[in-house]
């Protein structure tokens with residue numbers, strides 16, 4: 001029997017990789033996309049199938065995690081074997097500006113899906129995956145963080161995801177549902193949203209290397225993160241729903257780097273050596289040497305990175321480091337892609353986009369490049 005999966009957030013980074021994985025595995029994949037005034041399916045356009053084809057494996061439904069009747073109708077229509085709830089207002093800094101909306105989507109959204117499963121009588125058929133997050137640890141209580149480390153969220157996003165974590169666990173215990181949380185640490189890729197720090201850096205420095213921009217403005221360079229690759233992490237999301245018993249897992253690499261390290265590594269991948277000078281809001285990254293393609297757009301002595309306090313958060317998560325031992329022991333999961341390989345692929349992709357932009361500009365076609373993030 002062909003398995004049927006429903007993915008919320010299919011147009012996002014993880015949703016697109018997960019859809020690819022499930023289609024490869026022979027699933028019929030249903031995704032929920034939001035109505036937007038511009039096309040928002042860039043990340044899954046390569047998977048698109050003409051709706052007139054009868055043998056179609058990918059189906060998209062308009063919907064929104066804030067809309068109970070819409071979600072219930074989709075779950076009823078699709079009768080999924082597995083639901084992956086990846087949809088979210090996923091930006092931590094934005095959650096301070098839109099806390100109520102973030103709570104509606106990120107906390108009540110999963111509740112709406114769990115209730116849909118329960119009220120439709122699908123609790124014995126439909127397995128539920130909740131995209132939980134290392135942001136739950138916030139002000140960390142122990143290092144490295146494991147499945148039993150206490151939570152202390154530091155943002156409206158983290159607090160909303162805390163509700164989602166517990167309501168998922170509660171429905172598992174109260175109704176015997178197969179519902180579980182993946183506590184995922186930061187994961188990135190060339191498909192990462194442009195305003196998250198890694199992509200902001202790779203895209204920003206590639207634009208500078210191509211002469212499209214001059215300087216990148218950043219927030220807290222001291223923040224420490226455990227960065228993995230999204231493709232490795234969606235594999236684990238699927239594995240978690242294939243077990244005999246539902247269980248929550250930490251997914252991480254077990255290695256930690258600072259934002260400053262990520263900038264230096266990205267610059268190195270572009271042939272630029274940086275030196276960091278100054279402290280706090282006065283810190284700058286200055287070019288020491290350049291080889292390869294980045295010259296002549298970048299010269300020794302140029303200031304490539306400055307601090308803009310607007311990118312600091314009202315409450316920061318300073319350090320995160322996960323211990324993925326349980327995932328390794330129980331499921332044999334280990335990440336395949338290293339940080340350096342990931343940075344290389346992000347740089348290649350962003351350099352390609354920057355070159356396309358330059359070429360268009362040279363021929364009189366202008367495209368807006370926003371560095372805001």
Ligand code: NDP
Pocket residue numbers: 008009010011012013014015032033034036040063064065066085086087088089090091105131132133134183184185186187188193
């Ligand atoms: P993205 O921001 O790339 O994707 C988020 C997805 O959610 C998009 O498809 C977006 O649609 C959709 N979405 C946003 N608001 C709504 C809404 N109101 N109703 C329905 N869909 C909505 O996130 P990622 O792919 O990086 O992350 C996937 C999930 O994993 C998220 O829940 C995130 O919080 C969580 N997570 C992510 C981590 C990471 O490092 N990437 C780590 C831990 C957890 P649209 O395209 O229209 O904006």
Ligand code: GDR
Pocket residue numbers: 090091092093132133134135184185186187195196197198200217218219220221223224225259311312313316317318373
């Ligand atoms: P995060 O990711 O908040 O960890 O949430 P993000 O990449 O936005 O920030 C990581 C760290 O970098 C610092 N930082 C900056 N961040 C951004 N976006 N822009 C900047 O200019 C900048 N300068 C420094 C931040 O302060 C922070 O400390 C991500 C999201 O994917 C969540 O959905 C997910 O749950 C967590 O990862 C795990």
